[in-house]
Amino acid sequence: MPDQPIRGFPDEEFADRTRRAQALMAKQRLAGLLLMTEPEVRYFSGFHTLFWQSPTRPWFLFVPATGKPIAIIPEIGAELMRTTWVTDIRCWSAPSPKDDGISLLTELLNPLSREGARIGVMKGHETALRMPLGEYERLMTGLPGLEIADATSLVRSLRIVKSESEIEKLAHICAIGSRSFDQVPNLAHEGLPLEDLFRAFRREALAQGADDVPYLVGGADQGGYHDVISPPTPRPLQSGDILMLDTGATWDGYFCDFDRNFAIGRVDDASRRAYDVLWRATEAGLAAARPGNTCRELFNAMQVVISEIDEQTGDVGRLGHGLGMQLTEWPSHAEFDDTIIEENMVLTLEPSLGYGDGRLMVHEENIVVRADGAKLLTKRAADELPVI
């Protein structure tokens, strides 16, 4: 296996993230940030575990106006949290349906409530409330002086630009994904049930060095697939199928997210043409993904090419997005998104089109934006639809 980056981050990186958050908080008169979602807790603390998959227990990280974050977490996470740079760790024995962290939170926030202070909670687009809504309402009722502001754009502005250490991890998992896709012609063959190909691909990605392959979707059907989010069926691959696999594999908690298309046995003309258009749309995206352009401009650059054969991309809703600790992050390459592209953003370019009788094709590459333009993290897809 090739050399891999160092796992984790030096404490200084968390200190730097925290200081930058606190500088923005000062501008917005925020006395703290109350965070409870996995990527945010991990971003400021380094706390990294798959245990979030259990929905049972809420977890909280409070970023004060100055100083280190404070963890308010279930006892089961204390040992792991102690390995991070966080030192103020307050625990309760969870689950505890009558008081899952609420009294600890209340104790922490009461002085701020009495001052009529303002704190940030993530309430905006692409967020969720990862604690019971009833408990959140109860917490707020007990803190009547507290003003809650939406901290989504503050956190987004930090997470959307990646550090060099983050980019190293993303480059590493994208390389693993690329090597895995290179093996698909050896894994896929006529007669193989799609679900067995999925299993073989997952095994391949692990062998190539992925920690996990949490996301794998795709489709295969005669002359094109019809859906891009389904689990695999037991249907065997047939000559004339267009096959697509789209993977989100992870290394040290960072995702790649890209797909590859293949023809089984032979290619129909419509699929060949769709592939060509999308390949060129991606080229246009690569050229447009430069600092200073907006996501809307990036979208339009790809859409112009796509519209050679399809003007409707409403199905998928956008032509790419941010990438990092989550499979999909801000921004969106879409008409509505005027985010200005910055150096060190990591993005997907994901042009898609509808063609023929309800068929769909999607291409995807992952890039890092540098001062002089897009740099591919994925090995560029072949310029003609590969036939297996």
Add this chain to the structure above:
Amino acid sequence: MPDQPIRGFPDEEFADRTRRAQALMAKQRLAGLLLMTEPEVRYFSGFHTLFWQSPTRPWFLFVPATGKPIAIIPEIGAELMRTTWVTDIRCWSAPSPKDDGISLLTELLNPLSREGARIGVMKGHETALRMPLGEYERLMTGLPGLEIADATSLVRSLRIVKSESEIEKLAHICAIGSRSFDQVPNLAHEGLPLEDLFRAFRREALAQGADDVPYLVGGADQGGYHDVISPPTPRPLQSGDILMLDTGATWDGYFCDFDRNFAIGRVDDASRRAYDVLWRATEAGLAAARPGNTCRELFNAMQVVISEIDEQTGDVGRLGHGLGMQLTEWPSHAEFDDTIIEENMVLTLEPSLGYGDGRLMVHEENIVVRADGAKLLTKRAADELPVI
């Protein structure tokens, strides 16, 4: 690979789930249930996709007082939703930060708001709000007549008891997990980095037929491990290590969740004794997991044995839980949980104890409760700590 169950469920199963929900809703004067979390949407619709890993788009399923559920979902999911028994599918082109389903929801719920009707939303223990909190608040402001009740216990009472088709899937993935653990002595050896063992175990579980291994945690250290939720380190296994692997593998969207302990090279006396106590605590749990007993009684039956050497189990917070579409589900085997155990509940028995100098040991088995008592879905762990 052995025969596997049929994927998915017949429409009749979804119709039956919906009818049972509606009977409970009638008793609670609920005009509908507004659901937005993956297991709930899947439970009533059959909509099954990994795409939920993308946090970008909210998804909604409304269960009305009578008739089939209504899906309000991003356009990207329309094709897959049309393969389910749901026929009323209302879509928007998502993401759309200014209106991610809110106007469609408002249109649906407005008549109920005008009547001053009451609908259920899941707000209770072990739930989350899988839409932006700001959007939820905006939705409710626009529906001033609507009364929101907590539907957690209603949904919980349905999901907590499994159908025979669900039990078949759970039995299948537990058997896959058991066969995978049987191979650990062939995969693990002195000098192997723990992260490579994790990768090998994931590959083995896939080869044994798992669709995915989304959850894998564990530890290994001299004379016992210290933490049960960490990702693996690159530290090589050493003689004298106690190794634990805990996996949540899935098949057709259903989880197993159990662990196995191994000694590398040799066993220290304290770990041998801890293992023996936990093995017997599990036996006590197996005897107590009968219809009519409470989860508290089940907890106490295990705790009596555990207290031979440890009276503190606060770390982990409970000694097992429900199992199904989620890695951990209601109920909890804990002092606070007086849920009455019913036939066809699928549960984990997960006794744990602290010993020595901050060491921890956890055992886990998965069972289905039948009229005459617990039936193991996992192959029972060896009665003595296996040495590799």
